[in-house]
Amino acid sequence: MLDNAHLISELQTHGMRLVDPNAGHESRRGGAGPSDHKAITIGDRTVMIPVHTAPSFDSPYMVDTPDATGAARVTCNGAEVAQVRFPTRAKFYQLTTAEGVPYSHIATLHSKDVLATTVLQTCIRYESRKKTCQFCSIGQSLAAGRTIAHKSPQQLAEVAKAAVDLDGVTHMVLTTGTPAGKDRGAKVLCESAKAIKAAVDLPLQGQCEPPEDDAWHQRMFDAGIDTLGMHLEAVTPEVRQRIMPGKASVPLEKYFSSFEAAVKIFGRGQVSTYILAGLGDSREAILEMGEKLCSMGVYPFVVPFVPISGTPLESHPAPMSDFMVSVLEPLGQMIARADIRSVDMKAGCGKCGACSALSSYEKLKVPARKVPA
Ligand code: SF4
Numbered sequence: 001m002l003d004n005a006h007l008i009s010e011l012q013t014h015g016m017r018l019v020d021p022n023a024g025h026e027s028r029r030g031g032a033g034p035s036d037h038k039a040i041t042i043g044d045r046t047v048m049i050p051v052h053t054a055p056s057f058d059s060p061y062m063v064d065t066p067d068a069t070g071a072a073r074v075t076c077n078g079a080e081v082a083q084v085r086f087p088t089r090a091k092f093y094q095l096t097t098a099e100g101v102p103y104s105h106i107a108t109l110h111s112k113d114v115l116a117t118t119v120l121q122t123c124i125r126y127e128s129r130k131k132t133c134q135f136c137s138i139g140q141s142l143a144a145g146r147t148i149a150h151k152s153p154q155q156l157a158e159v160a161k162a163a164v165d166l167d168g169v170t171h172m173v174l175t176t177g178t179p180a181g182k183d184r185g186a187k188v189l190c191e192s193a194k195a196i197k198a199a200v201d202l203p204l205q206g207q208c209e210p211p212e213d214d215a216w217h218q219r220m221f222d223a224g225i226d227t228l229g230m231h232l233e234a235v236t237p238e239v240r241q242r243i244m245p246g247k248a249s250v251p252l253e254k255y256f257s258s259f260e261a262a263v264k265i266f267g268r269g270q271v272s273t274y275i276l277a278g279l280g281d282s283r284e285a286i287l288e289m290g291e292k293l294c295s296m297g298v299y300p301f302v303v304p305f306v307p308i309s310g311t312p313l314e315s316h317p318a319p320m321s322d323f324m325v326s327v328l329e330p331l332g333q334m335i336a337r338a339d340i341r342s343v344d345m346k347a348g349c350g351k352c353g354a355c356s357a358l359s360s361y362e363k364l365k366v367p368a369r370k371v372p373a
Contacts, residue, residue: 004043005360007082009324011049012304012357013278015056016040016074020065023072024086036308039111039354040072041085046112048354050306055318087112091166097155105147106159107172111354115163115202116173117156119188121149123177124246131246133233134312135276135305138177153195161200171347172196175207175229178247184209186216190223197224205229205272205348209250210258217258217265226346228262229301230255231274235289239280243313259298268297269340272350278305278319283327290331294338301342301349302331303356324357332361 016038024038036056037048040063050056066072066086074082090109096102107117121142126132141147156174163169174192176185185208193204206220207229220228232255233247234240240248255273262271273293277286286302293300304324307316335341335358342359345351353359 004045005328005357006321006325007042008045008047008357008360009304009328010321011042011061011074012047012306012355013055013318013321013324014059014061015050015053015318016061016063017056017059018051018063021051023063023066024070024088036306037355039087041087041112042082045360046087046354047357048111050318052309053307053318054309054314055307090163092159092162095162097158101148101155103159103162106151106155107163109163109167109169110173111352113168113170114173114352114354115160115169115171116175117151117159118147119151119156119174119176119192120179120185121147121177122179124180125178125244129312132312133244133247135233135243135279135308137308137311140308140310151192153191156192157195157199160196160202164200164202169202171203171205171351173205173207173229173348173352174225178209182212183216184211186211186220189225190216190219193220193224203227203347205346205351207231207348209247210254214258214261217262221265226266227270227272227348227351228266229272229274229348229350230258230262232289233274233276234279235275235281236285243279256296259293259296263297269299269338269344270346271297272299272301272345272348274349275300275302276305277302277324277327279313279316283323286327287330287334290334294334294340297338297340299335299340299342299345299350300331301353301356302327302358328356328358328361332358332363336362 036050036052038051039046060077062075064073070086093104107115110116123138126139174189178185189206203226205227206225210230234243290300304319307314341362342350342353
């Protein structure tokens with residue numbers, strides 16, 4: 001049997017085939033960030049595993065139909081390798097707003113207790129094929145009618161309250177496509193956070209590009225955003241240019257100055273970034289960036305790239321599981337040594353951790369720090 005951290009890396013890179021495609025709650029399809037996943041619980045961790053991607057159709061991992069309690073057997077080439085559980089469907093999905101908008105079109109349940117929404121489902125980077133981030137499917141769920149273009153602060157507050165009351169959601173991720181203004185999405189995050197915090201006491205993560213003016217960090221914090229994600233996605237200039245030609249126009253230096261300013265407001269370990277491994281950045285480049293980010297107090301959330309159907313990268317291979325382990329194992333140790341573990345984050349993707357095996361590696365034994373005599 002594989003240990004859980006390796007099993008998560010195996011499943012997240014290969015994906016899984018389901019005997020019953022309707023098992024568990026709805027899979028995520030389209031939207032910002034990683035997608036085409038389904039949540040399953042392995043040991044005490046709920047993780048997101050690709051199910052609608054090209055590699056997952058050929059995955060050696062097969063998950064049986066769950067029994068009445070949600071438990072299911074996982075096999076690899078026919079041999080049992082693990083037992084997993086499927087979380088039950090969110091209760092708030094049954095509700096609609098007074099105007100008839102299903103709550104599930106406003107926010108979705110990620111993992112088992114995280115509410116997530118893309119506040120603006122449009123993006124300046126998505127409007128031309130030349131500029132779009134090649135991995136992103138923010139427009140697909142909108143085109144398919146599974147979401148709405150702009151979630152109003154009132155709608156978000158209503159859904160957040162219901163998700164806390166009915167499903168015990170413990171934190172919320174507010175991401176956004178990048179609008180045209182200099183705030184880069186910070187303004188719409190402030191408006192949303194204020195309304196949600198007025199309705200329910202729920203830790204929030206805001207995710208946007210670095211705002212042009214650092215004063216937005218304080219405004220976001222004052223509006224009720226507890227943690228901030230500003231996502232690099234790729235770390236070397238060549239990969240940034242190839243994978244996200246529009247967003248690569250924001251120089252790395254701008255990210256670093258914005259991280260530094262944000263850590264002063266939100267605190268060490270409460271600012272994070274997403275890095276997609278498997279798009280061409282070497283192990284060394286990711287770890288070098290990880291070291292720099294950790295020293296700044298920025299949590300480097302490295303996840304395996306998932307080739308989402310319908311995007312320009314749908315045929316790009318997912319990273320090998322060995323590659324992920326070779327990155328995540330030392331990175332988990334770096335994070336533990338910098339004392340910015342995911343478990344101490346107040347809200348957000350790093351805290352949720354369902355899209356990566358990273359947090360499992362933070363728990364491994366780290367050599368004790370030397371105490372001065
Ligand atoms: S890590 Fe982020 S994107 Fe992944 S399931 Fe958790 S909240 Fe959603």
